[in-house]
Amino acid sequence: MSDYDRNISKNMSEEYFDFLDQAPIGIFRTTFNDKIEYINSSMAEMMGAENVEQVLVNYQCLSQDFYVDSEKRNEFLEKLKKQNELKNFEYQAYKINGEKFWVSMNARVVSSKNNDENKIEGFVIDITERKEQEIELRNQKEELAASNEQLSAYNEEVIAMNEELEQSFAEINNLNQRFVNMIELVSNMENKTFMSEEDFFSDLLQNAIEIVPEADYAKMVIVNQNDNYVFIDAVGHEIELLKKLEIEKDLFYNFKGKDIYQTRDYFLNVDKMETSQREILKQALKPIKDSLYINIDVDSQVVGRLALDIKQGSSREFSDTTRKILESFSTLASVFFAFKRFDNLQTNFTRELITSIIKIMEIYDLYTKGHSENVAEIASAIAREMDLPKKTIKTTYWAGLVHDIGKLLVPLDIINKKGKLSEREYQLIKKHPVWGSEALSKSESLKSISEYILYHHEKWDGSGYPEGIAGDKIPIISQILGVADAWDAMLSKRAYRDPLSIETALEEIQKNKGSQFSPQVAEAFIQIVKSNRIDSLKKDVLKDEINSSQTEKYSLDKKEYFEDLFEESKEGIVILDVDFNIIRANDYFLEMFEYSRKKIIGKNIKQIVPETKKLETEIYIDRLLAGQRVSSRSIREKCEGAKIEVSIQAFPISLAGENAGYYVIYRDLTELEDTKRKYENIKDRYQALFENEFTIMLIIDPDTGKIVDANPATIQFYGWSKDQLTSMEITDINVLKKDEVIREMKEARQKNKNYFIFKHKLFNGEIRDVEVYSQPILFGEKEYLYSIIYESRED
Numbered sequence: 001m002s003d004y005d006r007n008i009s010k011n012m013s014e015e016y017f018d019f020l021d022q023a024p025i026g027i028f029r030t031t032f033n034d035k036i037e038y039i040n041s042s043m044a045e046m047m048g049a050e051n052v053e054q055v056l057v058n059y060q061c062l063s064q065d066f067y068v069d070s071e072k073r074n075e076f077l078e079k080l081k082k083q084n085e086l087k088n089f090e091y092q093a094y095k096i097n098g099e100k101f102w103v104s105m106n107a108r109v110v111s112s113k114n115n116d117e118n119k120i121e122g123f124v125i126d127i128t129e130r131k132e133q134e135i136e137l138r139n140q141k142e143e144l145a146a147s148n149e150q151l152s153a154y155n156e157e158v159i160a161m162n163e164e165l166e167q168s169f170a171e172i173n174n175l176n177q178r179f180v181n182m183i184e185l186v187s188n189m190e191n192k193t194f195m196s197e198e199d200f201f202s203d204l205l206q207n208a209i210e211i212v213p214e215a216d217y218a219k220m221v222i223v224n225q226n227d228n229y230v231f232i233d234a235v236g237h238e239i240e241l242l243k244k245l246e247i248e249k250d251l252f253y254n255f256k257g258k259d260i261y262q263t264r265d266y267f268l269n270v271d272k273m274e275t276s277q278r279e280i281l282k283q284a285l286k287p288i289k290d291s292l293y294i295n296i297d298v299d300s301q302v303v304g305r306l307a308l309d310i311k312q313g314s315s316r317e318f319s320d321t322t323r324k325i326l327e328s329f330s331t332l333a334s335v336f337f338a339f340k341r342f343d344n345l346q347t348n349f350t351r352e353l354i355t356s357i358i359k360i361m362e363i364y365d366l367y368t369k370g371h372s373e374n375v376a377e378i379a380s381a382i383a384r385e386m387d388l389p390k391k392t393i394k395t396t397y398w399a400g401l402v403h404d405i406g407k408l409l410v411p412l413d414i415i416n417k418k419g420k421l422s423e424r425e426y427q428l429i430k431k432h433p434v435w436g437s438e439a440l441s442k443s444e445s446l447k448s449i450s451e452y453i454l455y456h457h458e459k460w461d462g463s464g465y466p467e468g469i470a471g472d473k474i475p476i477i478s479q480i481l482g483v484a485d486a487w488d489a490m491l492s493k494r495a496y497r498d499p500l501s502i503e504t505a506l507e508e509i510q511k512n513k514g515s516q517f518s519p520q521v522a523e524a525f526i527q528i529v530k531s532n533r534i535d536s537l538k539k540d541v542l543k544d545e546i547n548s549s550q551t552e553k554y555s556l557d558k559k560e561y562f563e564d565l566f567e568e569s570k571e572g573i574v575i576l577d578v579d580f581n582i583i584r585a586n587d588y589f590l591e592m593f594e595y596s597r598k599k600i601i602g603k604n605i606k607q608i609v610p611e612t613k614k615l616e617t618e619i620y621i622d623r624l625l626a627g628q629r630v631s632s633r634s635i636r637e638k639c640e641g642a643k644i645e646v647s648i649q650a651f652p653i654s655l656a657g658e659n660a661g662y663y664v665i666y667r668d669l670t671e672l673e674d675t676k677r678k679y680e681n682i683k684d685r686y687q688a689l690f691e692n693e694f695t696i697m698l699i700i701d702p703d704t705g706k707i708v709d710a711n712p713a714t715i716q717f718y719g720w721s722k723d724q725l726t727s728m729e730i731t732d733i734n735v736l737k738k739d740e741v742i743r744e745m746k747e748a749r750q751k752n753k754n755y756f757i758f759k760h761k762l763f764n765g766e767i768r769d770v771e772v773y774s775q776p777i778l779f780g781e782k783e784y785l786y787s788i789i790y791e792s793r794e795d
Contacts, residue, residue, distance in 0.1 A: 021040045021042075022042075023040060025042060026042050026046045027039065027042070027043060027123050029110070029120065030119070032118065034062040034063050034073070035061075039056075043124060046124065046126050047059075047095055048097050066094060067091060067093060068093060068100055072092075076089055076091070080120065084108060086106065088104050088106065089105045090102065090104050090131075101126060102127045102130075103125065103127060103128075106122050106123055107122030108120070108122060205235045208325075208326075214308075214316040214318055214319065214322060215310065216310055217236030218307065218309065219237055220307070223249070228248055229247045229305070230243070230245065230246050231243055236311075237286055241284035242281075247268065247273070251268045251269050251272055252267060252269075253268060253269065255295070255302060255305075260326060263293070264288075265288075265291070266285060266291065267293045288310060289311060289312045290309070290310040290318060291308070291309045292307065292309075292322065293326075294326050294327060297330075306326070308322070308326060328570070371492060373401065374488040375481065376396075376398070376401040378525075380396045381528065382396075382480050382521060383480055385524045385528050386480075386521070395449060395477060399481060402440065402449070403436070403453055404436065405439060406435035406453070410428055410432055411428070414428060430466065433466055440453055452475055452477040454466070456485060459515065459516045460474070460514060460519070464482075479517075479521045482518070482521075483509065483518070483521050483525050486517070490504075506529055506530075509522055509525060510526060571665050571667050572585075572588050572590075572593065572646075572665070572666035572667070573588070573663065573665050574589055574600075574605070574666075575662070576661050576663075577661045580605045580606070582600055582601055582602065583601065592666065593638050593666075594642075605621075606618075608636070609636060610635060613634060613635060620632070624651070624662055629649070629650065630649065632647075633645070633647050633648070634648055648664065648667075650663065651663055693712045693716065694713055695790075696711070696717050696788065697714060698730075698786075699786060700785040701784055702776075702783070702784065704729070705729040705730045708726065714789070719762050720763050734759070734760055735759045735760070736758055736759055744757060755771045758770055760789070769791070770790065770792060774787045774788075
């Protein structure tokens with residue numbers, strides 16, 4: 001090479017070196033052993049050094065001194081050995097001051113001219129800013145995803161609270177309406193007793209469907225004269241087909257039960273029915289999801305069954321309130337039966353009884369005259385001494401009055417025979433309880449006491465007739481009749497003997513206690529006789545319990561039957577006389593106001609109201625005197641002075657055409673207040689969710705587009721004040737045209753999105769892309785749109 005050529009080459013090498021050194025990107029050459037052989041000034045500057053020499057001193061081993069992750073250096077070398085060239089290899093490195101930065105590197109393997117080891121040459125770009133933007137963007141995406149999740153959660157909570165609000169409103173309305181409807185039913189009960197059974201139960205079932213919103217169908221069966229069940233009415237089911245059926249009691253589940261029962265099937269064993277009956281039943285009854293039923297009980301005897309059904313496929317469920325209502329309907333039906341029986345006893349019993357007694361008087365002589373009346377009075381006196389219920393005392397009296405009615409069928413010569421009866425004659429005599437029971441069972445008004453007549457000659461030890469039953473299997477009234485009948489017979493003159501003395505007769509009762517007579521009944525009677533109270537007890541019974549010929553007493557007795565309607569009521573009830581004195585109070589009232597029965601009976605209604613409510617009570621009394629009803633809400637005091645908020649329903653009672661007093665029904669509003677508190681709690685939660693500074697929320701009237709409410713986050717985002725926002729319509733903010741809005745909503749439906757993309761205008765005129773999530777929400781009876789707005793961000 002000539003000197004010229006060498007000079008040219010030297011000058012070009014220096015110029016090329018200067019060019020590389022001043023290049024705007026980092027250029028390097030290193031060994032595979034982590035040593036730097038060359039870097040340009042841009043690379044040194046990128047690494048935070050003042051000059052190249054500072055880099056060479058501080059970076060003795062690249063994998064340890066330059067790479068944040070030494071494994072990235074190993075990864076780089078492995079790839080480079082395999083491929084001889086790498087592009088865009090990204091990693092994090094240390095500057096000379098320890099600060100981290102991101103680089104992207106292109107490199108290749110270069111062979112050494114001196115046959116030494118291969119070298120690595122390449123260039124480096126600082127991509128720290130780009131990487132930070134990527135990280136920020138990724139974080140924003142994660143934040144957006146989290147925000148979307150939070151929005152979804154908010155949305156779900158809003159929907160849930162909306163449902164709770166609707167449920168709370170519905171519960172409040174339902175509770176009030178149900179109570180009003182039940183009061184209406186109760187207050188009209190007296191008039192309903194003049195209806196036929198079919199009309200009454202049709203009316204009852206229709207009311208049940210209206211008062212119980214869950215129920216789609218209803219049905220009712222009663223016990224007929226054959227002691228089988230027959231369908232009397234139904235709602236929703238095919239009643240004309242059902243009326244063709246007469247079903248044995250044993251096929252009904254829980255036919256003696258006193259509880260409320262629930263079943264997914266019908267209330268009887270369909271599989272055990274005859275094929276023809278089963279086919280009719282399946283054709284007549286609609287498919288059901290659930291059924292709630294209760295037996296109707298009168299004087300501890302099941303007389304029917306009431307059932308409410310939810311149709312198949314319904315999402316409804318029976319509530320605890322419905323159970324209470326069904327119990328009330330059962331009580332209504334029971335009272336209807338009781339009223340009917342009572343009316344029949346008052347109108348038919350006397351006529352039938354007098355006819356029977358006249359026949360007896362025509363057949364029998366003076367030896368038996370008065371025996372039935374004596375047995376009736378003695379038996380009811382024993383029942384009173386045993387502290388039996390008033391109804392039982394009355395029933396005992398009527399049973400005693402007709403206990404020997406079967407002797408009408410025994411020949412007169414046998415009845416009046418003075419000598420010993422033959423075996424045949426005695427067997428005929430022994431049939432009179434059966435004949436009497438059969439005769440009475442044919443009478444609707446007397447059939448309930450026919451059982452007591454049948455067993456009044458049974459003995460405690462089982463040696464009696466007609467069936468030879470013993471002990472407690474003998475009905476208590478029959479046990480009492482046995483003692484009363486024997487006592488009067490021993491003290492009466494008979495065709496075949498003179499009367500016994502009281503002392504001798506009492507010894508017979510004592511001697512046969514536990515064999516012929518019930519020990520409990522015999523002991524009660526012995527105590528009556530020994531204390532010389534037999535006559536006074538008989539008079540008390542006649543005066544207080546039996547004498548239904550007096551109109552006033554008749555009305556009170558009938559009112560007592562009316563009281564049965566409320567005995568199992570879940571409301572507090574008192575019965576007032578015409579002077580507004582409390583003459584009866586049910587158990588629920590005593591429990592509600594914490595009174596004892598002894599302390600409350602006889603008090604004037606004005607004595608149990610707070611001093612501040614005296615004037616109010618006077619106004620209520622004036623209304624009742626004028627024949628009006630009272631329906632109000634007020635404060636009353638418990639026995640010890642604690643205040644209680646109640647709903648009050650009061651109305652006059654007219655029996656036998658005259659005012660017989662008043663009914664006052666109190667309802668504890670605790671349940672209602674609990675529901676309202678629940679509503680307030682939900683409202684507070686709702687308010688807390690709405691009044692936040694992080695999530696933009698609007699309430700919009702969908703009918704007018706008016707903005708009804710805006711939260712702090714909305715005010716901060718849009719820039720308008722709350723007053724300004726609530727004076728605007730949503731179209732003042734949403735700048736999309738109507739056809740654009742429709743197109744966006746259509747696209748959202750097609751893509752199954754739960755949000756819309758709109759353009760919203762801010763106070764400063766700026767336009768922002770936003771995602772709008774909307775759900776309907778009910779406030780009172782008005783439906784609004786609850787919208788959550790989130791600003792859209794470009795990826």
